[in-house]
Amino acid sequence: MRGLLALLTATTCCVSAASATTVYPLDRATILARSPFDMKVEFDAVVKPDEVTVTVNGKPAEDVLGQDVEFVEKEEGLKDGVEASAVLIRGASIATPGSYTVQAKAGGETKSVTWNVYGTPAAPKAKNIIFFLGDGLSVAHRTAARIMSKGMTEGKANGRLNMDDLDHMAFIGTSSTGAIATDSANTMSAYMTGHKSAVNALGVYADRTKPSQDDPKVETIGEALRRTGGKSVGVVSTAELEDATPAAVVSHTRLRGDKADIVGMFYDVKPEILLGGGSAYFLPQATNGSKRKDDKDYIQMFRDAGYTLATDKSELEQANGTNSGKILGLFHTGNMDVTLDRDFLHKGTVDKFPNQPGLVQMTQVALDQLSKDEDGFFLMVEGASIDKMSHPMDWDRAEFETIEFDKAVGLGMDFAKTHPDTLIVVTGDHTHGVSLIGTVDDEKPGEEMREKVGTYAEAGFPNYEDKDGDGYPDRVDVTRRLAMFANNYPDYYETFRPKMDGPFEPAVKGADGTYVANEQYKDVPGAVLRTGNLPKSADSAVHAVDDVVLQATGPGSEEFKGYMEQSDVYKVLADVFALAPATN
């Protein structure tokens, strides 16, 4: 009896191991007709070439996919001690929309996946798309931005955010191929390619080999627009341009950290407008401040390719007046400073880079330039530091970033009034575990700061003022301010106050490599130690798995509704631009 049980277990084990053969693109992948992609089959073990067959809808894969099949008997770069075979087809494409079932057989084992290849209407619905991406933009950010920026009386908002007036909306699922949780690389990549991927991956399916740039590629929107027509492409971000979100418009790598290579990927696609931070990866290694490990001078290379260079606000204004049609704007060696530091507190690195433009000015210049293209344009605008300030739980900075992002959205909506053939999409790429729960009122009685947190009826309304009418509170350190908290955190000192001396850094790495509360905030009056609920390896608060709210207006925006996977959003963009009309 015992022998029989053991045998059954062994059989089950082997069946399950054999079914671990993986085919990329994965089952249920959605693929734009005629877009190039790589197909890869990863077998569990070493198999012989004459044992392997790969078919698509029953026909040899090379016939359907239009490229030769490469068989790799023993893949390199696998985990130590693992040997296995793979089949690769690079640069495949399928012209006719429909359902395609891939069968990969090796000996007695079969793995089957089905792809949905989609076409688009013959005629474009709009000439331009402006894709506004608030990194980490969650519902709490919007609510708090509305209250901070517009105020509230007797429970009704005193004004509306620009994004409050977008017509259509959808809930977006952001999960990655390997986990319910997610990061900005695979989330933006799903928007920009129509394929979901793994955490840290851009424009590729994450395969099992170690090298980061051999993974099966899918087409980015930047490449699709170059392939299909003459539209201009713009990328605007307050982060480093090599950061995951802007990079996703053009990049292919398993590791978003390949920033030096990502600059090269921008150079390959050459978006007409590139505005953001991250010059350190454009500079050759011999230059102080460079983060490259080679001698390539991308500043010079972009100049040679006809780009006008702008390194601060005034140069950006001047560049806007030139007729080159191509602007490379690099305003910081790293991530640009946030609005609260740039325009109000003059903290962060504003003393070193005192003349940085904001997201609104960058968006305006991008629209001025790109709208000159008679073929239309695709512009991606990222409010990057909503996320970058939400990780360290610096809610005041995150809120000012949200307000700035909304102002940029307003520019886009104004542009659409005079250019109605423009689709505007406003969305986050993932959410944060943050909520607005009331106010912190310094005037409330009590010794401890927690006694000054007003909830329910005691919350009242905050006393921010906007006397100059710029849409930002004149001061963030008012006596009755918004109480926002993260539901996940490392060990840190909660101060219940805005961080007036620079962006919050809640935790620092301790002796054994785990993160400990940053002692710098220990002596802030009222500060209390919050013991983390995240693993001690976490340096800051993490992304939430909660759905993102996407909003849109303009031609094609009616396609956004209900619940959609992040990868479904790309199909709407492809439809609006008619990237794959029927050919016969």
Place this chain on the structure above:
Amino acid sequence: MLTNAVSRRRLLQGGLAGLVGLTLMPVRRAHAETSLTFDELYGKISVLGLTFSDKVKGLDGQPVAMKGFMAPPLKAESNFFVLTEIPMALCPFCSTDADWPDNIVVIYLDDARTFEQANALIEVEGRLEVGSWRDPETGFLSRLRIVDASFGAA
């Protein structure tokens, strides 16, 4: 001077061992080191690169003292570490996604040391070296270093 440096280092190591690394002994200011701050490193900071200040250029090869924080080391025992202006949450070498600040100074000690936590302000003394140099062991390129260094609580 050499004797002093050695005895100071021994004192430091003794202090570290005896106090389980919780308290660093202050460096005794015995020589004519010129103190240097992070704000004084660069004369011109721009998007197109940073230029060392005249003060830094003038101190090339001279003894200096600098205060800062020890960035999380590459490995527990090493003969070098990175000094940063503010406490760093990320090891500058370990993560591909790590963004370390522009104004770092690489500190080379005389011998390998087991490092302690990054949360405390330290003072480093040693000889300033200006100019690109690639560490043959790690391949790490530095442009500003303090060599023959010792450190203690600031």
